[in-house]
Amino acid sequence: LKVEGRPLEDAELIERARTGEVMAYEELVRRYQDVAVRTAYVISPDGDAEDAVQDAFVKAYAALPRFRTQAPFRPWLLRIVANEARNRRRSAGRRAGLVLRAAEDRRPGDAAPSPESAVLENETRATLLSAVNGLRDDDREIIAARYLLDLSEAEAAETLGIPRGTVKSRLSRALARLREQFRAAEGGMTGG
Amino acid sequence: VADPRAFLEQLPDDELGRALRELAGSLAVPVAAAPGRPDIATRVRARLAAEPPVGVPKRRWGLRPMRRGLVLALAALLILAAVVGAVGLGLPGLRIIFGDIPTPRPTASPTRSPSSPAPLGSFLGLGTALTLGEAERAASFDMVLPTDPAIGPPDASYIADGRVALVWASDETLPPVASGIGLIINEFQGDVDEGYYQKIVGSGTRLTKVTVGGSPGYWISGAPHFFFYVDPSGKEVDDSHRVVGDTLIWTTGGVTYRIETSLGMQAAIRLAESLE
Numbered sequence: 001l002k003v004e005g006r007p008l009e010d011a012e013l014i015e016r017a018r019t020g021e022v023m024a025y026e027e028l029v030r031r032y033q034d035v036a037v038r039t040a041y042v043i044s045p046d047g048d049a050e051d052a053v054q055d056a057f058v059k060a061y062a063a064l065p066r067f068r069t070q071a072p073f074r075p076w077l078l079r080i081v082a083n084e085a086r087n088r089r090r091s092a093g094r095r096a097g098l099v100l101r102a103a104e105d106r107r108p109g110d111a112a113p114s115p116e117s118a119v120l121e122n123e124t125r126a127t128l129l130s131a132v133n134g135l136r137d138d139d140r141e142i143i144a145a146r147y148l149l150d151l152s153e154a155e156a157a158e159t160l161g162i163p164r165g166t167v168k169s170r171l172s173r174a175l176a177r178l179r180e181q182f183r184a185a186e187g188g189m190t191g192g
Numbered sequence: 193v194a195d196p197r198a199f200l201e202q203l204p205d206d207e208l209g210r211a212l213r214e215l216a217g218s219l220a221v222p223v224a225a226a227p228g229r230p231d232i233a234t235r236v237r238a239r240l241a242a243e244p245p246v247g248v249p250k251r252r253w254g255l256r257p258m259r260r261g262l263v264l265a266l267a268a269l270l271i272l273a274a275v276v277g278a279v280g281l282g283l284p285g286l287r288i289i290f291g292d293i294p295t296p297r298p299t300a301s302p303t304r305s306p307s308s309p310a311p312l313g314s315f316l317g318l319g320t321a322l323t324l325g326e327a328e329r330a331a332s333f334d335m336v337l338p339t340d341p342a343i344g345p346p347d348a349s350y351i352a353d354g355r356v357a358l359v360w361a362s363d364e365t366l367p368p369v370a371s372g373i374g375l376i377i378n379e380f381q382g383d384v385d386e387g388y389y390q391k392i393v394g395s396g397t398r399l400t401k402v403t404v405g406g407s408p409g410y411w412i413s414g415a416p417h418f419f420f421y422v423d424p425s426g427k428e429v430d431d432s433h434r435v436v437g438d439t440l441i442w443t444t445g446g447v448t449y450r451i452e453t454s455l456g457m458q459a460a461i462r463l464a465e466s467l468e
Contacts, residue, residue, distance in 0.1 A: 026237035033224035033232045041221045049222045050232060057236040101220035124196040128215055131200070147212035148219070175205050182201040 010073045018064050025064075029057050032077055035149065039078050039159065040085040042144035045098045045133075047088030056084035075151070075158035082141075082159050089137070097133030100125065131181035139174035146171055311348040313359035313373050319352025331356050333381050333447050336467040343375070343463075355380035367454040369437040377467075378450040400457065402440070404449075404464045409442025411457045440464055 008027070016024035029036075033053065040049035040056070060080045067076055089095075132140060145156035146167070157164040203211065225231035230238070311321040327349040328335050335356055337345065342365045346358035358377045360366055366374025400411040440451045440460040449467070453460050 022237050022240040025240065026233045029236060030231065030233035037224045037232070038216075038219075038221050041219070050224070053224070053232055054236055054239070057232065058239055061236075061240055099220045100218050124199065124211075125215060125218060127196040128200055128211060132212070132215075143212060147209050148216040150213060150216070172205065175208055178208070179201050182197040 011069060014064065014067065014069070014073060017061065022061075025061055028073070029060075029077070032074055033057075035074070036078065036081045039081050039149055042098065042148045043082050043085035043141060044089045046090050046095050047085055049085070052084045052088050053081055056081040059084065072155075075155040078151075078155070078159040079161055082161075095133075098129060100129060127182070131178050134181045134184075135174065135177060138170070139177050142167070142170045142174050143178065311350075311359075312361055313348050313350075313357075313370075313376070316357075316359075316370070316373075316376075318350035318357035318359070318376075319355065320350060322349050322351055324349045324358075327351050327356050327358075330354075331379070333379070335379055336449075338377075338463060339466045339468055340463070346377075369452050369454050374454075376450075376452040378452075379447060381447055402442070402457070402461060404440070404442040404461055405444065407442050407444040409440060409464075411438070411440050411460065413438040413457065 008024075010028060010031070013024045013028040017028060036053045036056065037049050040047070040052040044052065056077075060077055063080065067073070132143060135143070141160055142156065142162075145151045145160055146153070149156075149159075151159060153167045154164055157167050162170065200208070200211070224233075314321060322330065324345060330351050332354055337358070343360065347361045348359040350357040350359070356379045358379075359373060360375040362368035362372055362374030368374055369376065400413070402409050402411050437452055437454060438456075438460070440449075440453070440457070442449055442464065449464065451460055451464055453463065455463065
């Protein structure tokens with residue numbers, strides 16, 4: 001593709017994929033595989049995210065005829081990924097939750113930590129993460145969609161399959177319960 | 193920060209949100225495209241090509257759908273290919289994988305002036321069209337050409353990421369391998385330790401071990417097959433996602449050669465040995 005000029009628009013690739021061109025579909029989903037794996041991971045940290053994404057992409061291919069051509073493709077695809085990831089969730093008691101990658105695991109292309117981010121070093125980061133892991137699924141999902149995946153309100157709504165008008169209120173409730181997690185942990189420390 | 197809990201608890205929503213966004217960068221998220229193995233999109237394509245879902249039209253390439261066992265074998269081989277690196281079949285960097293062929297890769301319409309006709313084989317996505325002289329200068333190795341006067345110089349030359357492709361029109365000497373194409377010769381610097389070719393071969397494809405001027409090679413014949421290439425950094429190269437016919441492939445002096453021809457194995461080897 002790159003040797004022949006302009007990259008194809010999503011819409012063109014979708015049209016081709018609909019007629020059975022699996023290579024057009026491959027090109028299309030390659031654009032979203034990173035965010036898809038991230039989505040599957042934050043929704044089901046203990047499930048096999050790669051596997052969930054692979055199955056979701058296969059299902060999305062079969063569902064392409066039902067995709068509305070003018071709609072944005074990314075949230076439509078992420079919704080299928082999110083559903084696939086949810087199906088792989090373990091029962092709450094057996095979860096390890098999201099984990100931090102090892103410090104030396106900095107990936108090429110990662111930005112160097114900004115001075116601001118010094119705020120979030122080590123213990124703070126771990127505390128924040130364990131509070132996120134302690135949330136119920138629906139609270140964790142909305143926080144994940146808006147902050148961990150950095151989706152817009154509209155994309156978050158579609159990805160999670162919730163009404164767009166409820167994103168703000170759900171998010172603020174989830175943040176409130178996240179604060180309760182800190183408080184509960186403090187209480188646990190002093191009381192225990 | 194003395195007490196992270198107290199600190200986090202007093203943050204207003206927007207600052208808590210910022211802290212969460214920053215946290216996202218530290219999560220141990222699995223990687224969609226890890227070096228040295230096919231990325232998710234490639235694996236999905238291989239799966240869809242092997243087992244098209246019901247309801248989506250299947251492109252007609254005269255191939256039967258594979259059975260489930262074969263699909264699993266394909267998946268296993270894709271993984272195996274990633275694991276074994278360049279050991280494989282004896283040719284530096286060549287991986288051979290059994291699978292069904294996919295539908296053709298989409299190509300953007302090339303922009304060209306209406307006065308100049310498209311060079312021969314431009315639909316194959318072989319790279320940037322150059323003159324033969326330009327291709328020779330651009331190649332990082334000594335290019336070789338057929339010495340048979342009946343074949344003559346190529347009708348079109350392409351280069352993509354250092355890989356040269358030479359294309360001849362079909363005629364009575366060179367029966368067609370694709371629409372209007374009688375012969376394609378690819379030449380590229382093969383690296384023994386890094387980078388490898390993955391070749392997805394249809395289930396009706398035969399693989400014959402051959403010798404070309406003393407160097408080991410393979411004659412791949414029968415059902416069409418296709419190539420893709422993973423460069424030394426592990427990135428899949430947009431190379432030849434296209435269906436190819438009978439192929440002779442061999443490596444000598446650190447350069448890998450690939451000839452696509454309908455002449456048959458013996459003639460292909462003779463042609464290969466005449467290159468200089």
